[in-house]
Amino acid sequence: MRIAVGMSGGVDSSVAAHLLLKAGHDVSGILMKIWPGPEAPAGARSACYGPDEAEDVEAARDVCARLAIPLHVVDCAGSYEEIVLRDFREKYLAGTTPNPCVRCNQMIKFGVLPEAARRAGVLFDRFATGHYARVERDASTGRFLLKRGVDARKDQSYFLYRLSQAQLATALFPLGDLLKSRVRAIAREERLPVHDRKDSQDFYAGDLADILGRDDREGDIVDRDGRVLGRHRGVRHYTIGQRKGLGISFPVPLYVVGLDAAENRLVVGPESETLRRSATVSDTVWGPFETLPAPAGVRVKVRSGGRPAPATIYPLGEGRTRVDFGEPVAAVAPGQSAVFYDGETVVGGGIIESAA
Numbered sequence: 001m002r003i004a005v006g007m008s009g010g011v012d013s014s015v016a017a018h019l020l021l022k023a024g025h026d027v028s029g030i031l032m033k034i035w036p037g038p039e040a041p042a043g044a045r046s047a048c049y050g051p052d053e054a055e056d057v058e059a060a061r062d063v064c065a066r067l068a069i070p071l072h073v074v075d076c077a078g079s080y081e082e083i084v085l086r087d088f089r090e091k092y093l094a095g096t097t098p099n100p101c102v103r104c105n106q107m108i109k110f111g112v113l114p115e116a117a118r119r120a121g122v123l124f125d126r127f128a129t130g131h132y133a134r135v136e137r138d139a140s141t142g143r144f145l146l147k148r149g150v151d152a153r154k155d156q157s158y159f160l161y162r163l164s165q166a167q168l169a170t171a172l173f174p175l176g177d178l179l180k181s182r183v184r185a186i187a188r189e190e191r192l193p194v195h196d197r198k199d200s201q202d203f204y205a206g207d208l209a210d211i212l213g214r215d216d217r218e219g220d221i222v223d224r225d226g227r228v229l230g231r232h233r234g235v236r237h238y239t240i241g242q243r244k245g246l247g248i249s250f251p252v253p254l255y256v257v258g259l260d261a262a263e264n265r266l267v268v269g270p271e272s273e274t275l276r277r278s279a280t281v282s283d284t285v286w287g288p289f290e291t292l293p294a295p296a297g298v299r300v301k302v303r304s305g306g307r308p309a310p311a312t313i314y315p316l317g318e319g320r321t322r323v324d325f326g327e328p329v330a331a332v333a334p335g336q337s338a339v340f341y342d343g344e345t346v347v348g349g350g351i352i353e354s355a356a
Helices: 011-022 053-067 077-093 100-119 165-170 180-189 205-211
Strands: 002-006 026-033 047-049 071-075 126-128 133-137 144-148 201-203 219-222 228-232 255-260 265-269 275-286 296-301 309-317 320-330 337-342 345-355
Touching: 002 011, 002 100, 011 026, 011 053, 011 126, 011 180, 026 053, 026 100, 053 071, 071 100, 077 100, 100 165, 144 165, 228 265, 296 320, 320 345
Parallel strands: 002 026, 002 126, 026 071, 047 201, 219 265
Antiparallel strands: 133 144, 144 345, 219 228, 255 265, 275 320, 275 345, 296 309, 296 337, 309 320, 337 345
């Protein structure tokens, strides 16, 4: 097959390209440029969105040269600003905690990027990435199912849950059955120039102020009753469930339990106040079916690194779903994604609207 691989300059996408080439496919690399600003100063850390992008491009060029495949660099910066950063900025400053990686995967990496590559003349039948996930087709329904990657510590199905049936139908994840340690070993064995390159972070922290409009207004840190306990450095520095960095001396540890952007206040409380027994999820998407036909028992992740919790989900209509947790769950943050699993299969997921 003709396969385009989304290259990042990292070890995962590089090994994915190598494996597909080794399997006999006609492979091309495509890389999306999303950073609009100046290049990184010396020593800046690697980031998915950050000023060291030029280094990523050169690393991808070196890998593609080693593999003797073409690399096509596609400028997606305008679309990324319009679709991802604007949404992130608006929702964060409204007091929620959005996940830009989920939106980027759905709309940019598996949307804008392959479409722009085709318009530029790149011919391919399938689109592959270095994500740790798997896709299988259900023979009984004909639907494509997203599944966890075999490496539980690297599984990225949480970030991919919003991919549509059309996107899953042409997606390939060559690393889905591999452990990260094996991927590193393959890169070393094949002498890929990125075999020892560190994994990138999602965002370059130094640019978060630019993304959020540099809103660094100090404000009050308050408890649930509105009593002032201290001062914060700007709401953008905090997330729901955060404990460290509050700068408050208190008899018990305090956690962020709310972001009151309208009043520029940070609401804190003891660990018990971070626990939630239910949540309402909006903009829900589904994998094995078009809509949830009846209440179902699942396991739910409310953040990428969280432990899947047992829950029952109930359809509410108009894309909304109620989640009743089987046990209290901490740091259920509005704006984040709740992703539903049945064993290894992603049942669906949506955006957390509220929690109680």
